[in-house]
Amino acid sequence: MKRGELTTTQIIGIVLAIIGFVAILFFLFMNLDLAGFSEESACKASVLTRAVAPNVAQGLVPLKCNTKKICITNGTGNCASQFRGEEGVTIIKLKGKMNNAKDVRAMRNTIERISAEEMYSCWSMMGEGKLDIFGKFSTDLGIKSVVPSCVICSRIAIDEGVKRDILYDHSAGAGININEYMRKNNVPGKSVTFLQAFTDKSVSSYSYANNDAYENLKELNKLESVSSSMDKNDKEDVKAYEKGLKTIQVSESGKDLSNRQMAVVFMQVKSVKTADVLKNMLVVGGTVVAGAFMTPVVNKVAGNVAKKVLFNPYGIAATVITGTAIGGYGAYNAYQGQLTAAGYCGAFSSSDDRASEGCSLVQGVNYNLNDINALCKSIQGRP
Amino acid sequence: MNRKGDFKDNALGLILAVMGILILTFAGYKIYQNYANQDVESAKNVLNSVEARLKVLNIGESAKFIAQGPKKWRVTGWAGTDSSRPDRCSLGSCLCVCPDDKNMASSCQSKGICRVIKTGRVVVSSDSNEEKKILFADKLIEISVTKNKEEVIIREVKG
Numbered sequence: 001m002k003r004g005e006l007t008t009t010q011i012i013g014i015v016l017a018i019i020g021f022v023a024i025l026f027f028l029f030m031n032l033d034l035a036g037f038s039e040e041s042a043c044k045a046s047v048l049t050r051a052v053a054p055n056v057a058q059g060l061v062p063l064k065c066n067t068k069k070i071c072i073t074n075g076t077g078n079c080a081s082q083f084r085g086e087e088g089v090t091i092i093k094l095k096g097k098m099n100n101a102k103d104v105r106a107m108r109n110t111i112e113r114i115s116a117e118e119m120y121s122c123w124s125m126m127g128e129g130k131l132d133i134f135g136k137f138s139t140d141l142g143i144k145s146v147v148p149s150c151v152i153c154s155r156i157a158i159d160e161g162v163k164r165d166i167l168y169d170h171s172a173g174a175g176i177n178i179n180e181y182m183r184k185n186n187v188p189g190k191s192v193t194f195l196q197a198f199t200d201k202s203v204s205s206y207s208y209a210n211n212d213a214y215e216n217l218k219e220l221n222k223l224e225s226v227s228s229s230m231d232k233n234d235k236e237d238v239k240a241y242e243k244g245l246k247t248i249q250v251s252e253s254g255k256d257l258s259n260r261q262m263a264v265v266f267m268q269v270k271s272v273k274t275a276d277v278l279k280n281m282l283v284v285g286g287t288v289v290a291g292a293f294m295t296p297v298v299n300k301v302a303g304n305v306a307k308k309v310l311f312n313p314y315g316i317a318a319t320v321i322t323g324t325a326i327g328g329y330g331a332y333n334a335y336q337g338q339l340t341a342a343g344y345c346g347a348f349s350s351s352d353d354r355a356s357e358g359c360s361l362v363q364g365v366n367y368n369l370n371d372i373n374a375l376c377k378s379i380q381g382r383p
Numbered sequence: 384m385n386r387k388g389d390f391k392d393n394a395l396g397l398i399l400a401v402m403g404i405l406i407l408t409f410a411g412y413k414i415y416q417n418y419a420n421q422d423v424e425s426a427k428n429v430l431n432s433v434e435a436r437l438k439v440l441n442i443g444e445s446a447k448f449i450a451q452g453p454k455k456w457r458v459t460g461w462a463g464t465d466s467s468r469p470d471r472c473s474l475g476s477c478l479c480v481c482p483d484d485k486n487m488a489s490s491c492q493s494k495g496i497c498r499v500i501k502t503g504r505v506v507v508s509s510d511s512n513e514e515k516k517i518l519f520a521d522k523l524i525e526i527s528v529t530k531n532k533e534e535v536i537i538r539e540v541k542g
Binding site: 013014017018084085086373377382 | 425
């Protein structure tokens with residue numbers, strides 16, 4: 001063999017190595033581009049990456065969570081008033097005739113199913129409240145962890161062409177009921193219902209807030225909702241936040257809020273006494289099982305007056321609107337106003353040696369600047 | 384090995400080592416690309432939203448959308464005849480999202496994102512800000528896009 005000559009074995013080895021190199025490069029090129037993954041997978045991966053990152057690195061990990069856009073239509077519209085010009089809108093067509101009771105029930109079932117699945121999907125993607133998503137870095141970026149930070153998981157819009165009677169038929173006293181759908185139907189691919197998936201296998205029904213609990217709600221707004229170990233500035237921030245929530249009530253009085261669009265929002269707050277929040281939730285009439293909770297269903301009071309209740313992760317009713325002022329909200333309120341919220345309070349899984357705890361919540365809220373900005377002091381992800 | 388330059392026994396190892404380094408470098412670059420420049424991505428999203436609406440709007444029409452841009456960045460714009468516009472707007476009127484600065488032209492030239500808009504003027508204002516600036520913070524804001532014959536108006540709507 002001559003000097004410098006390669007043996008056959010070496011040549012084969014080099015060729016195999018080059019082939020392997022090209023294959024790995026191809027794999028890296030195709031798969032490290034996260035746009036190639038589904039958006040849900042990319043979001044979930046970024047949530048996990050941030051939650052387990054060391055404190056100093058958490059701020060470097062952005063949440064790659066694009067807000068999903070869903071348009072529910074009767075087939076002729078495409079939610080132009082809500083999504084005009086926007087890309088990536090999923091169109092779901094309702095099938096059936098308005099004069100056929102069975103068809104109407106099926107259409108309502110479709111809306112209920114989509115709403116429930118989006119709520120569960122959001123909860124699942126964000127770690128079911130057990131991951132510290134907004135982390136220690138939030139203080140470095142000037143975001144206070146004592147007031148809620150949010151991710152808007154999805155926007156669900158109902159096209160103008162879908163008759164209001166589908167949402168709620170006053171004459172028949174019937175309409176969509178997402179809570180009932182979640183109570184009776186299983187999460188796709190699982191053997192538990194949505195309600196059980198949010199709480200526990202033992203839970204098969206909701207708690208309903210009655211008129212006495214409504215009075216309790218009003219009283220609760222006066223309760224200390226913050227941890228006694230909070231410093232004075234943080235307590236002031238929380239009080240200012242709760243005061244800001246009351247502006248939702250004032251600003252919406254008399255308005256016809258018929259934008260027909262709901263946002264599924266995940267919220268998280270830290271530095272709260274989680275035991276107090278869970279206790280408040282029980283007083284309000286919610287369902288609490290080992291840290292997981294569902295807020296109570298708030299019924300109409302006498303006189304067919306609807307209520308609108310928004311919960312924040314402190315567990316206290318943010319605002320309750322009654323009276324004819326929300327008459328314009330009408331059928332749409334039945335779609336959203338009665339929807340319960342699911343949450344969890346407890347210790348986070350974190351990379352920090354010191355255990356931290358907080359409360360998280362997922363709920364459907366009116367896709368409206370005032371509502372969302374009042375509830376969420378910081379928005380993460382890509383709304 | 385007893386001859387200078389004779390490395391045939393180590394050729395394979397050397398090639399594998401070089402390949403490994405290249406793979407690691409490429410992987411690191413891809414990971415960095417995914418996680419860096421988030422402010423720029425956020426700014427691009429805002430401009431994409433404005434452009435998408437301008438595409439579908441007719442003259443005289445408006446559309447609103449809720450947006451979140453990078454914190455402490457601003458929306459600004461220049462007419463095609465404005466001599467103070469940044470060089471990257473040399474092709475005409477443009478709309479930019481850039482870090483807030485006293486010298487916005489310089490900020491947009493070096494760090495911001497700009498898009499050329501086919502119109503005479505680009506007007507940017509805010510109902511929520513005394514200085515009429517559209518400045519992004521942690522919260523969502525509502526932006527209105529109006530398409531007129533000779534101008535495009537981008538306005539932050541007071542919530």
